[in-house]
Amino acid sequence: MSLFLNLSSQGLINGAVYALIAIGLAMVFGLLRILHIAHAGLFALGGYLGLVITNATGSFALGLVLSMALVAVCGVLMYRLCYEPILDQPPYVPLIASVGMFLAIEELLRLVFGDHGLSYHVPPLAGAIEVGSMRIKYAEIAVVVMACVLLGGLALFATRTRIGMAWRATVSEPRMAASCGVSLRQVRYLNFAIGSAFAAAAGVMVGVLNNLVEPSMGAVPSYKALAIIVLGGLGNMGGTLVAALLLGLVEAFGATYLSNYLDRDSIAFAAMLCVLLIRPEGLFSGPARATGGLAKTLQLKGAAKWVLTKRPS
Amino acid sequence: MGAYETSILTLVAINVILALSLNLISGLCGQVSLGHAAFFGVGAYATALLAKAGFGLWLTLPLALLAAGVFGLVVGFCSLRVRDDFLAIATMAAGFLFLGVVRTSDALGGELGISQIPETALGDFFPYFVVLCAVAAGLFCAWVKKSWLGYAFEAVAADEIAARSLGIDTPRFKLAAFALGTALAGVAGCLYAYYLGTVGAEAFGFPVSVMILAMVVIGGMGSIWGCVLAATLLTLAPEWFRFINDYKLLVFGLLLFMVMRFVPGGLFPLVLRQAARLRGGRAA
Amino acid sequence: MNAKLQTQAGGELLVIDDVGVRFGGIVAVDGVSFAVRDGELLGLLGPNGAGKTTLLRLISGVVDPTAGAVRFRGETLNGLNAARRAQRGIALSHQIVRPFRSMTLLENVVLAAGSAITRTPWRALATVDRRPLRDEAMRCLEMVGIAALADKLPTAQPLGVLKRLEVARALATRPQLLLLDEPLAGLGHGEALRLADLIRSLNQRGVTIVLIEHNLAEVMRICPRIVVLNNGRKMADGPAAEVMADPAVIEAYLGEGAALAEH
Numbered sequence: 001m002s003l004f005l006n007l008s009s010q011g012l013i014n015g016a017v018y019a020l021i022a023i024g025l026a027m028v029f030g031l032l033r034i035l036h037i038a039h040a041g042l043f044a045l046g047g048y049l050g051l052v053i054t055n056a057t058g059s060f061a062l063g064l065v066l067s068m069a070l071v072a073v074c075g076v077l078m079y080r081l082c083y084e085p086i087l088d089q090p091p092y093v094p095l096i097a098s099v100g101m102f103l104a105i106e107e108l109l110r111l112v113f114g115d116h117g118l119s120y121h122v123p124p125l126a127g128a129i130e131v132g133s134m135r136i137k138y139a140e141i142a143v144v145v146m147a148c149v150l151l152g153g154l155a156l157f158a159t160r161t162r163i164g165m166a167w168r169a170t171v172s173e174p175r176m177a178a179s180c181g182v183s184l185r186q187v188r189y190l191n192f193a194i195g196s197a198f199a200a201a202a203g204v205m206v207g208v209l210n211n212l213v214e215p216s217m218g219a220v221p222s223y224k225a226l227a228i229i230v231l232g233g234l235g236n237m238g239g240t241l242v243a244a245l246l247l248g249l250v251e252a253f254g255a256t257y258l259s260n261y262l263d264r265d266s267i268a269f270a271a272m273l274c275v276l277l278i279r280p281e282g283l284f285s286g287p288a289r290a291t292g293g294l295a296k297t298l299q300l301k302g303a304a305k306w307v308l309t310k311r312p313s
Numbered sequence: 314m315g316a317y318e319t320s321i322l323t324l325v326a327i328n329v330i331l332a333l334s335l336n337l338i339s340g341l342c343g344q345v346s347l348g349h350a351a352f353f354g355v356g357a358y359a360t361a362l363l364a365k366a367g368f369g370l371w372l373t374l375p376l377a378l379l380a381a382g383v384f385g386l387v388v389g390f391c392s393l394r395v396r397d398d399f400l401a402i403a404t405m406a407a408g409f410l411f412l413g414v415v416r417t418s419d420a421l422g423g424e425l426g427i428s429q430i431p432e433t434a435l436g437d438f439f440p441y442f443v444v445l446c447a448v449a450a451g452l453f454c455a456w457v458k459k460s461w462l463g464y465a466f467e468a469v470a471a472d473e474i475a476a477r478s479l480g481i482d483t484p485r486f487k488l489a490a491f492a493l494g495t496a497l498a499g500v501a502g503c504l505y506a507y508y509l510g511t512v513g514a515e516a517f518g519f520p521v522s523v524m525i526l527a528m529v530v531i532g533g534m535g536s537i538w539g540c541v542l543a544a545t546l547l548t549l550a551p552e553w554f555r556f557i558n559d560y561k562l563l564v565f566g567l568l569l570f571m572v573m574r575f576v577p578g579g580l581f582p583l584v585l586r587q588a589a590r591l592r593g594g595r596a597a
Numbered sequence: 598m599n600a601k602l603q604t605q606a607g608g609e610l611l612v613i614d615d616v617g618v619r620f621g622g623i624v625a626v627d628g629v630s631f632a633v634r635d636g637e638l639l640g641l642l643g644p645n646g647a648g649k650t651t652l653l654r655l656i657s658g659v660v661d662p663t664a665g666a667v668r669f670r671g672e673t674l675n676g677l678n679a680a681r682r683a684q685r686g687i688a689l690s691h692q693i694v695r696p697f698r699s700m701t702l703l704e705n706v707v708l709a710a711g712s713a714i715t716r717t718p719w720r721a722l723a724t725v726d727r728r729p730l731r732d733e734a735m736r737c738l739e740m741v742g743i744a745a746l747a748d749k750l751p752t753a754q755p756l757g758v759l760k761r762l763e764v765a766r767a768l769a770t771r772p773q774l775l776l777l778d779e780p781l782a783g784l785g786h787g788e789a790l791r792l793a794d795l796i797r798s799l800n801q802r803g804v805t806i807v808l809i810e811h812n813l814a815e816v817m818r819i820c821p822r823i824v825v826l827n828n829g830r831k832m833a834d835g836p837a838a839e840v841m842a843d844p845a846v847i848e849a850y851l852g853e854g855a856a857l858a859e860h
């Protein structure tokens with residue numbers, strides 16, 4: 001029983017981290033159809049900045065907030081300088097460009113800060129509490145709380161504020177939104193800013209959890225994040241969130257029980273492929289689309305189950 | 314030719330075959346695959362196992378080709394189920410899965426891989442054999458491109474719906490592209506296993522898949538000579554720029570980004586355009 | 598491959614048999630039945646949302662009916678995908694033009710003319726020569742009047758030319774049935790007139806055509822027979838003059854503000 005609880009809590013904690021990373025990716029993919037692999041670089045950059053600033057100033061809060069702010073700016077710059085000029089190219093162009101940027105960021109971190117990574121002088125959020133037979137670190141609780149706060153805030157923003165609704169409109173119907181006077185460019189800036197800030201937060205927290213940031217820390221989480229956004233269904237933020245948490249859990253349990261067949265990092269992909277084979281549109285379909293999507297779904301013969309598309313809550 | 318030069322030549326030839334093989338799938342048929350290194354790996358591991366069991370090149374090569382092609386068909390089938398947007402991720406997943414299985418499998422050497430693969434019976438002629446294979450691969454790809462298969466691929470890559478309305482059974486053609494491309498990658502894998510003498514998981518990971526795609530894209534999607542050019546450049550560059558070894562990956566990353574940002578059509582078409590301009594200028 | 602079934606001249610080529618399509622609660626098409634005879638030129642009309650597009654998708658193979666069947670030369674098409682239907686002789690020209698942008702107009706049509714070669718990847722791989730079909734392709738381009746632009750790329754061409762390319766491409770597959778999805782949409786008055794005349798002349802050469810259109814005036818002018826859909830049901834089927842004089846049809850359209858003036 002305690003193993004079950006242990007694995008579950010581990011799964012949820014990792015899931016929270018994945019959620020923070022995946023949301024940014026989902027936002028960019030939903031808006032621009034770009035696989036923003038460089039997002040991983042921003043994640044790592046966030047981790048480094050948080051650590052360096054905390055070590056320099058002694059304040060973790062400052063490190064966290066500044067890191068998020070700075071990386072948000074980097075994200076916007078990345079969109080403006082790198083993606084915007086090549087938006088009309090075939091999809092593999094921004095994909096390879098993104099990979100190039102990711103490699104460059106990774107290498108820059110390696111060259112500036114060294115191969116072996118850095119640690120906090122004074123690990124923030126140290127200590128743990130005992131719950132029954134389990135030991136949960138404060139940092140782990142913080143991750144989950146932070147994910148809830150940030151993602152909850154995003155949900156509120158998207159549904160309650162005018163800017164948020166303009167953003168949602170732009171994701172589903174860009175041309176109509178534009179003709180209603182929404183500035184596409186501003187929405188995209190916002191998109192990248194928020195997504196990148198969340199990635200930075202995730203990076204900082206991972207750095208705290210492991211008390212280590214190292215140059216290639218972005219690679220593996222981002223590959224998994226890609227699997228997550230597929231699982232979550234296109235454009236569905238809520239679905240992405242659930243998929244992230246599910247994946248955290250599946251990984252925690254899978255790594256323990258499947259270790260003879262599959263190494264931990266490929267569990268994410270095995271799960272993704274299994275789901276896609278059964279439900280090609282992901283676990284949760286995206287926002288309802290026009291007849292084109294309906295016609296395509298009707299094409300699925302054999303299963304012939306028509307499931308009403310879900311609106312993201 | 315010294316041992317060093319032949320070694321580089323062999324590696325260039327293998328990378329040319331790899332680039333050409335992905336070009337069939339992604340360049341000609343437009344299916345962006347981010348997991349191509351896995352098929353390279355299937356060919357290499359199949360060869361490693363068979364060679365150590367005592368089989369000669371004449372058997373390991375076709376078997377590696379077949380193994381990779383069959384695996385490619387399976388992945389191709391799965392990819393048909395997935396929406397276009399997700400194809401890249403699905404192929405990436407296939408690549409990771411392959412690695413995941415290899416890493417945990419003792420029969421395949423686990424983390425350490427398989428080493429001490431015996432040499433081929435060709436001995437010193439092996440490097441030239443590899444070059445011959447590269448030439449053959451180039452000729453085959455040129456044939457495909459010129460044939461109606463290439464014609465159909467072009468249509469599938471440009472607009473699947475329109476292709477279907479002309480009676481082109483797009484799933485079948487996509488599968489054909491996958492099968493041919495992955496089988497050729499298997500050939501490259503076989504040659505690589507003999508070349509290096511050992512196979513290990515890290516040679517077939519996601520970064521390698523990206524590198525192969527980069528060769529195709531930088532060369533110019535679909536262009537045969539572009540693949541040859543890019544594969545050669547990207548294989549030789551680390552050697553030329555040995556003094557910047559520390560900065561190698563940084564330069565590579567920046568290079569990828571710059572080419573995509575400023576010459577998204579690829580370098581070879583750029584070369585062709587410049588050549589045409591020069592010729593036009595001279596005529597005028 | 599099934600041997601092509603012979604249709605007697607004037608026999609029924611395409612049969613829509615009590616067909617229905619539901620998308621989980623929405624009924625797009627309900628109990629529609631009609632037949633298209635060999636050599637006919639049939640206009641399919643209806644206001645927006647009437648189910649015309651869905652019906653077209655039923656015939657071309659994008660969607661399968663949830664009730665009833667679509668039969669072509671006696672054989673049911675249910676379960677066959679779009680490519681298979683094209684191979685059996687149903688050609689489609691798209692409403693939103695889809696030229697292959699990397700190929701010239703001629704190359705677009707040659708590919709269509711080679712639909713027998715692209716039936717399987719094996720045959721396609723074994724065939725290299727594209728020249729034998731160039732003449733046939735040029736003839737198709739001539740039929741639609743854009744032969745002079747054969748070596749141009751689609752990217753710079755106006756919509757009228759691209760619409761004709763769609764028709765040429767569909768023709769090159771030597772179809773038994775030609776489906777035209779709003780070919781006149783987006784064209785100016787004169788252009789639409791000329792393209793409509795072209796469609797009529799194609800039919801006079803013996804091509805069976807089903808024309809889905811919004812442009813009432815032209816459809817009334819060139820189509821001897823019209824089927825009208827409304828709210829997923831067939832509301833009229835008969836000679837053009839009769840159908841367009843039907844008060845129910847007029848009422849269905851007046852809400853759109855469309856003119857029903859005689860041409």
